[in-house]
Amino acid sequence: MTDPIILFFLLGISAGLLKSELRLPVAIYDFVSMLLLLAIGMKGGIELAKQPFMLLLPQILAVMIMGFVLPLFAFPVLHYVGRFMRADAASIAAHYGSVSVGTFAVAVAYMGTNGLTFESHMPLLLVVLEIPAILVGILLARGFSGKIQWGLVAHEVFAGKGIVLLLGGLVIGWIAGPEGVVSITPLFFDLFKGILALFLLEMGLIAASKVSSLRQYGAFLVVFGIAMPLFSSAVGVILGYALGMTVGGTAMLAILAASASYIAVPAAMRISVPEANPTLSLTASLGITFPFNVLIGIPLYYQLAATTHRVLGG
Amino acid sequence: MTDPIILFFLLGISAGLLKSELRLPVAIYDFVSMLLLLAIGMKGGIELAKQPFMLLLPQILAVMIMGFVLPLFAFPVLHYVGRFMRADAASIAAHYGSVSVGTFAVAVAYMGTNGLTFESHMPLLLVVLEIPAILVGILLARGFSGKIQWGLVAHEVFAGKGIVLLLGGLVIGWIAGPEGVVSITPLFFDLFKGILALFLLEMGLIAASKVSSLRQYGAFLVVFGIAMPLFSSAVGVILGYALGMTVGGTAMLAILAASASYIAVPAAMRISVPEANPTLSLTASLGITFPFNVLIGIPLYYQLAATTHRVLGG
Amino acid sequence: MTDPIILFFLLGISAGLLKSELRLPVAIYDFVSMLLLLAIGMKGGIELAKQPFMLLLPQILAVMIMGFVLPLFAFPVLHYVGRFMRADAASIAAHYGSVSVGTFAVAVAYMGTNGLTFESHMPLLLVVLEIPAILVGILLARGFSGKIQWGLVAHEVFAGKGIVLLLGGLVIGWIAGPEGVVSITPLFFDLFKGILALFLLEMGLIAASKVSSLRQYGAFLVVFGIAMPLFSSAVGVILGYALGMTVGGTAMLAILAASASYIAVPAAMRISVPEANPTLSLTASLGITFPFNVLIGIPLYYQLAATTHRVLGG
Amino acid sequence: MNENTGTLITIITEAPLEHTITRDIERLGAHGFTITDARGKGKRGLRDAGWDASSNIRIEVLCSSDIAEKIARRMKQRYYMNYAMVVYRQEVSVSRPEEF
Amino acid sequence: MNENTGTLITIITEAPLEHTITRDIERLGAHGFTITDARGKGKRGLRDAGWDASSNIRIEVLCSSDIAEKIARRMKQRYYMNYAMVVYRQEVSVSRPEEF
Amino acid sequence: MNENTGTLITIITEAPLEHTITRDIERLGAHGFTITDARGKGKRGLRDAGWDASSNIRIEVLCSSDIAEKIARRMKQRYYMNYAMVVYRQEVSVSRPEEF
Numbered sequence A, B, C: 001m002t003d004p005i006i007l008f009f010l011l012g013i014s015a016g017l018l019k020s021e022l023r024l025p026v027a028i029y030d031f032v033s034m035l036l037l038l039a040i041g042m043k044g045g046i047e048l049a050k051q052p053f054m055l056l057l058p059q060i061l062a063v064m065i066m067g068f069v070l071p072l073f074a075f076p077v078l079h080y081v082g083r084f085m086r087a088d089a090a091s092i093a094a095h096y097g098s099v100s101v102g103t104f105a106v107a108v109a110y111m112g113t114n115g116l117t118f119e120s121h122m123p124l125l126l127v128v129l130e131i132p133a134i135l136v137g138i139l140l141a142r143g144f145s146g147k148i149q150w151g152l153v154a155h156e157v158f159a160g161k162g163i164v165l166l167l168g169g170l171v172i173g174w175i176a177g178p179e180g181v182v183s184i185t186p187l188f189f190d191l192f193k194g195i196l197a198l199f200l201l202e203m204g205l206i207a208a209s210k211v212s213s214l215r216q217y218g219a220f221l222v223v224f225g226i227a228m229p230l231f232s233s234a235v236g237v238i239l240g241y242a243l244g245m246t247v248g249g250t251a252m253l254a255i256l257a258a259s260a261s262y263i264a265v266p267a268a269m270r271i272s273v274p275e276a277n278p279t280l281s282l283t284a285s286l287g288i289t290f291p292f293n294v295l296i297g298i299p300l301y302y303q304l305a306a307t308t309h310r311v312l313g314g
Numbered sequence D, E, F: 001m002n003e004n005t006g007t008l009i010t011i012i013t014e015a016p017l018e019h020t021i022t023r024d025i026e027r028l029g030a031h032g033f034t035i036t037d038a039r040g041k042g043k044r045g046l047r048d049a050g051w052d053a054s055s056n057i058r059i060e061v062l063c064s065s066d067i068a069e070k071i072a073r074r075m076k077q078r079y080y081m082n083y084a085m086v087v088y089r090q091e092v093s094v095s096r097p098e099e100f
């Protein structure tokens, strides 16, 4: 039994490859994204209310460091092996150091479908992981000496739709608590997987539209778009295990590490590293890594986490 | 007790006639249509999974032949009695030989409300019936000698939103099966009738906007827009009975036969028979036949099917 | 435990003040408004079916008179104290004499959350209250001698989206009755509070965007935007008590009286009193009164109604 | 090609005026118009389209210079005072001149 | 600034023709185009955009006057008869002329 | 009618630049602007508006030819290199010239 949301993704890819005129209207895509972001945020916030925040601080810090470190691995590979220009390598590295909310949503659905559980503060780590890679990317492109409009960058990141809705949902869930949100459950939680299905339909169409640029930019990007998430997921698994997370939490951290941004980071890079070609990074992130993670990666990373815990004990 | 979705349709017509500024935003109309198409497709697919496909082949073939034959009846009436130009007669004939998903959705709701059942593979027959009339319409307009860009026509039909979503939904339902789709039931099935109500509100507004063109094109179009579905429904009832369908299935086939396309066929005709005036066919299909079928036709055709089965036995 | 819909409103205000790029797409705002209007109308209609219409006539008349009287209080204050031009004072007065459906929806949610009940024909009074203030506003601006295109005004008011959907919903609910609407309950009633949450998110963003005009137009508008609803709510409470309403009904009437229009009235004023500056009235209505009512007013007016009933007996 | 110059007059104004203005345009003798949704800023402040009443439309009319003159005059007389509005005109060459 | 005059050709037509016409435009040598959604009225009646098939698009192409001439001709020959369409041209000064 | 010629400068570029560019425009002395959403194709490939970041906007500014010159220059200097952008200018006659 295949999860129907994956079938929606495949339908999107197929329709896109057949050059169907099918598209989600932009307003609907925005609507669907907003609902997912708010729902994920609220889910996290509700659970967060149940535990003392201070206990999470070490995890938050460790994960933040991972967000700084991952792009530092990606950059030299892209710049020296892949022979990308400095700006392009930095921008792609930032995309892969940050996270994708869409991938996270699919992972949440995957865990639910398979009756698996994970640490409930994962949405918080999602928010935490969005940002460090952006800073690293900018510094990699400009160097420490470069003139960077940090104010603009900060506004772009923190006032961007994604963070506002995720954090806003988190706070709402936190304050309202599990009973508080009962009245809005039908829209935000009961419809979650249906809305996710529509989202994945559009993501499939978008992924398919990247095929022609893939051909243009060649094999290295394809290899990188698969190898990098594999590497990052291993880092995520090790970190999750080291932090004493459950198998589910370890898997989710691996998935976060493996996912590549396609909303927050492109917007920030376009403003702060405009000479980087956005087609390159979006082709890799949306055309290769997102489909790879959704179709193959998520169960794989879960296996990796489970095996690690079994072998090392825990 | 009137079904509220019919009341929404009447509200739309009234608001339209009162020249209210009420309109569903285009993006919402698209959204609502997508949900209906996917839901109908999935419903069909889920049931289809339960029966061997080969047993359906004879029905599929017979229904396809009906799709070829109906426009051949309509064309001479339109061309010789109605004195429409060859291209216009061919185009209108194609509209009436094909089907309307909106009418089908209302019929599904009608059957549900009244606790009636029908063969679950009806959505498959819906897809099957969309296409033959288009081919016949093009040939009637161009003749066999004419230069027709079949590639373009095929792309327009098969890559069009309607077929992709219906067939896509069908396949998703088929693969996922009844348990698979449970998680997306709240969006696609629980909201079905509410979404259909919004769709009918807009359809009422559109139908009302055709009134002025109705006046312009005269009485023949009105008579044809009612007589043709009555005739087609009779053909549908006979075929359904002959194929050994249940009363419900016979009624649904009659409804399919009686409905007139307003999405797939207009798009295909605009490309392959551009000299046909689209206002003519859309006025008939949306301004007369759709309201007639929704308000009067559906229960009527059901009665016809029930009476036929009673009289002839079965 | 704070109601999450209020938290959504606060999120909207915060995001707006932080100059976030967050916005509900226009099509989604329209969609959400339509759902709320239809749901409120239907709720009223369903209940209305249970009681003889004639018994309501006195209440309807009394409330209508309140709608004529309130702007007559507001106008001199605005014109002579606030020193607004005749047209501007008339237009603002009309806004405050009429009602806000958004405020009403929040009040419905508030009553529901707190297990409070109210007379079920309130949506009818909502419709009744929309219109008189518009007529008064126009006459205040033009005088009885002025040439007024009443036909245009009537069309703008009665064919406007708001009234058509409210009244349409009312009639649908009335005819279909409680069993009739069961099939469309998931969309219109189960999702109600979630949809309202999204609506309030956008309203928060809009309210925040009025801050700069607030600064420009000064303190009087702020004071008026709070004092006027307080005064009107007192009138509403007295009228509700005098009409023999329950505590809940009295509170709802107070809320209706206290709310200020931001859709129907601005549209009508723009056409019939175009020299009035729409920024003034919308700044007051959306920037001050709506937030005040949502955050403070609704519970306050309920207390006022409860105290009045307790003190005066009933 | 049979080609001719005509005048293109563009009106940028408040969205709710759509029906009134297109009626004006047709009465003044123009045979058609094209409308796109817009947002903008001018002396009446920001009109950001988040809201029906705060959005703009951009109306284009191809017509003779006489009719364009009449339209511009009418706009000025009926709407300039009280509504957000900008009007400008250009000469263009039209490929289907017979109708204007 | 290195600046040059070019021709701006604007085509207003039925939305479903988007792909066919942009293909035509590119084949005739133009290096780009810009499209906005529109609604309107003309000799083929009201096209009010409530409906995909009843909405218009407005295509703008910056190109040399030669290519504009070819595009106008092609539109006339292939679409005028059967589709709602209006085409007009203007001279404009372009700030990035090297490409046109 | 009191009428005057002015310059209409049109900028077609990436949607996320909206705020930065309108700020530039106002700083350079223009009193207003009008924006419509668009999609298109140019030397930086297809920008098909399915996606916020991949959609275009079309900014129109009515101003004096001096200010138009400044705007064009500023666009060239700040955005041409790294962003999808096309800029062109026309003379138009404006019915409300006092403000430009």
Ligand SMILES: Nc1ncnc2c1ncn2[C@@H]1O[C@H](COP(=O)(O)O)[C@@H](O)[C@H]1O
Pocket: D012, D013, D038, D039, D040, D041, D042, D043, D044, D045, D046, D047, D056, D083, D084, D085, D086, F030, F031, F032, F033, F034, F035, F060, F061, F062, F063, F100
């Ligand atoms: N200088 C300008 N250039 C381009 N568009 C303008 C200009 N001034 C005003 N507009 C547009 O016309 C609308 C109404 O202008 P106004 O009446 O000046 O507020 C604005 O919302 C803009 O869309």
Ligand SMILES: Nc1ncnc2c1ncn2[C@@H]1O[C@H](COP(=O)(O)O)[C@@H](O)[C@H]1O
Pocket: D030, D031, D032, D033, D034, D035, D060, D061, D062, D063, E012, E013, E038, E039, E040, E041, E042, E043, E044, E045, E046, E047, E056, E083, E084, E085, E086
């Ligand atoms: N005189 C006109 N001025 C501006 N736009 C026009 C004019 N005539 C037609 N149009 C536009 O071109 C489309 C097709 O025109 P037509 O082929 O005349 O129906 C219409 O829907 C309008 O959007």
Ligand SMILES: Nc1ncnc2c1ncn2[C@@H]1O[C@H](COP(=O)(O)O)[C@@H](O)[C@H]1O
Pocket: E030, E031, E032, E033, E034, E035, E060, E061, E062, E063, E100, F012, F013, F038, F039, F040, F041, F042, F043, F044, F045, F046, F047, F056, F083, F084, F085, F086
């Ligand atoms: N020749 C052209 N004619 C009209 N619009 C163009 C042209 N070239 C580019 N554009 C528009 O300008 C945007 C950016 O162009 P570019 O920087 O060439 O990619 C494109 O996405 C188009 O919308």
Ligand code: NA
Pocket: A095, A096, A097, A098, A099, A232, A256, A257, A258, A259, A260, A261
């Ligand atoms: Na990552």
Ligand code: NA
Pocket: B095, B096, B097, B098, B099, B232, B256, B257, B258, B259, B260, B261
């Ligand atoms: Na049919």
Ligand code: NA
Pocket: C095, C096, C097, C098, C099, C232, C256, C257, C258, C259, C260, C261
């Ligand atoms: Na009021």
